[in-house]
Amino acid sequence: MSAQQLAGTAPLLEIERLSVRFGETLAVDDVSLAIGRGERVALVGESGSGKTVTALAVLRLLRDAQVTGTIRLDGEDLLAKSERAMRGLRGSDIAMIFQEPMTALNPLYTIGEQIAETIVLHDGVSKKEAYERAVGLLERTGIPEPRRRILNYPHQLSGGQRQRVMIAMALACRPRLLLADEPTTALDVTIRGQIVELLLELQRDEAARGGMSVLLITHDLNLVRRFAQRVAVMEQGKLVETGSVEQIFASPQHPYTQRLIASRPVRNVLPVLPLAPVLLEAKDVVVDFPTKLTGFRGWWHKGHFRAVDTASLSVRQGETLGIVGESGSGKTTLAMAMLGLQRTAAGQVEFQGKPVKSYQGREKLSLRSHLQVVFQDPFSSLSPRQTIERIVGEGLALHRPDLASEERRKRIVATLREVGLDRTALQRYPHEFSGGQRQRIAIARTLVLEPRVIVLDEPTSALDVSIQQQVLRLLTDLQRRYNLGYVFISHDLEVIGAMAHRVAVMQNGAIVEAGDVGKIFDDPTHPYTRKLLKAALAR
Known part of the structure; x- marks a missing residue:
């Protein structure tokens, strides 16, 4: 129970015995949950546990589903309301931040048009006034140059900026209840920290008029610890445990909650042998991509974007080299260049001491079998x-x-x-x-x-914490058994700390710091590395 409920204040949202069935599949099973006014509640659990379905049931956005139970917002039964009445509530009283902003935003309209549409629809103001409010919302959510950005289309913004646009849209009509579905999952560690601070700041701003309640849906337990006041844990459609953040993390009662809390990456790698040979080495690799730039009087001229800037690194037998950095820093481009899959790459890449470019015919085919890659999204x-x-x-x-x-x-x-x-x-x-x-x-x-080197490009970022732990354990066992070399790309520093022997930190295409993972994490010298580590620890 929240402090407000203990004090006798009626909760803003009451869910009682909610069940959702899709045909023969029971997705949500007899769930009861209350959220107080101005309270932050985290709904956690693995994929398929029913978290998002519960939130969509609150908004009445489930099609072809049989929904039973009671959902009350400020005492009014939402399941009894007409669709027209619900359209009036969505966006104004209840708003939602969806997990993937690129698919949630319309690619054919500017972000200004999309935010203004919400304001015009619910508040009935003029388009001019709606646009002014949209500019203010973008500024409030920390997007630079909001008057220019409001004319951009979604694909012209970074992932973090698109997520901020989704937050601006959700807050456009000052909702009483905000449903945030995995709002930071696809973001870099520094951007995640910014989004969390932004949500906390915006909620504090709303305190003067009673506060905005937040239901955060996530499987990121670090985010829960930092953001939420109370936690509800779901497993296979059932609510198995609720309690304060302090109580759940210090003394979880349910076995499933205990497994979730314990599912953190564990370092169990063998040291690299002193005489282990170098398998793969990059020397002064540069990757440029051609671009078109606007010149004098609108003429186009060719330019280039430098994705990787004079990068050098190596991987030894039985070693894991971690490459970290934010999105767009050049991590994957460098790895693809090391695999010989980047046509515009300059510099030298060697496999077992021989330049990759010199491999021909059957020898080149054999090289491909020795250098393999596992991508981020297995589906x-x-x-x-x-x-x-x-x-x-x-x-x-x-x-x-x-x-x-x-x-x-x-x-x-x-x-x-x-x-x-x-x-x-x-x-x-x-x-x-x-x-x-x-x-x-x-x-x-x-x-x-039977490869010698495997590039692992964010292999666990799309997985739940317990499954992530299983995959990391598998990768460690395989490395021990076959003496594999790994190039492990990730923006999750906790995973890198558990898996890597050495780490290279990339920013704007350049390797700004590299060395033993323990030394880099304990005593970073570059300001960017310190910034990444500070953001990770803050989580």
């Missing part, structure tokens, strides 16, 4: 039309055409077993597996070729 990187047997065996068909079909299948089954899956997966498709299982399949696809 989009796996073909939905192919079985797991074909996905994992595709590389074998290309690199080992001498293998008979039965021998190929044996190797696929053995590799799936290495990543914790069995032969029953062979004839199934990616959509039949969970996110963690799909990432295991993506790892198996690279492992089956």
Whole structure:
């Protein structure tokens, strides 16, 4: 119970015995939750636990769903209201910040048009006044040059700026209840900190008129600890535990809550052997992308954008090199250049002491099998039309055409077993597996070729904390077993601290600091590294 409820104040939002069913699937099962006026409540749990469905039920945005129970806002039953009445409440009394702003914003309209539309619709003011208020909202949410930015389209803004636009839209009509669905999941650690501080500041600003209540939906426990006052934990559609932040983190009662709290990356890597050979090395790599710039009297002339600026690093056998930095810092571009997949790259990349550019014919094909990559999103990187047997065996068909079909299948089954899956997966498709299982399949696809170096591009950022821990443990075990070299790209410094032997910090395409992970994290010398670490610790 919140302090306000204990004092006898009626809660702003009351959810009683809410159940949501999609056909035969029970997504939310008998959930009861109350949020006080001006209170910040976090709804946590893994993907599929029913968090977002609960929030969408409050807004009555669930289609083809059977919803039972009671949802009251300030004493009024929302489930009993007409659709017309709900349209009046959405945006004005209840607003929502969606998880992915790029898909939530309309790409055909400027951000000014989208914010102003909400204000005109609910407040009935003129377009001119709505635009002025939109400028003020953008300024309030920390977007620089708001009068210029208001004319931009969503694709012209960074991820953090788009999320700020979503917050501005949600706050346009000063709602009494804000539903924030994973508002920081896709953002860099420094941007996450800024968004959290922004939400806290905006809520404090609303305190004069009774306060804005916030329901934060997330699986980021660090964010919960920093932002929320009370926590509600969901598992498989059920609310299994509620309590204050201090109580839940200090003494969780339910076994599922205990597992969530304990699901933090654990460092368990072996030291690199002193004489371990260098497998992959980049020397003074530069990557430029051509651009078109507006010149005198509107003429176009060619320019270039430097994505990677004279970067040098190396990976030894059995070593994990972490590459950290914010979005757009050049992490992935540098890694793709090291794999020989960046055509505009200059400089030198060597595999086992030999320049990659000198590999030709069958030798080049063999090189491809030794350098593999696992991407961030396992769902989009796996073909939905192919079985797991074909996905994992595709590389074998290309690199080992001498293998008979039965021998190929044996190797696929053995590799799936290495990543914790069995032969029953062979004839199934990616959509039949969970996110963690799909990432295991993506790892198996690279492992089956017996690579020497694997580039891991944000391999756990899309996963829940407990599944993240499982994948990290798997990667550690595989490295020990096969002496693999990893290039681990991430903006999660906690994961890098658990996995990496050395770390390179990138900013604006350049490596600003590099060295042993313990030394860099304990005693950073560059201001940007200190900024990243400070933001991570603040979480």
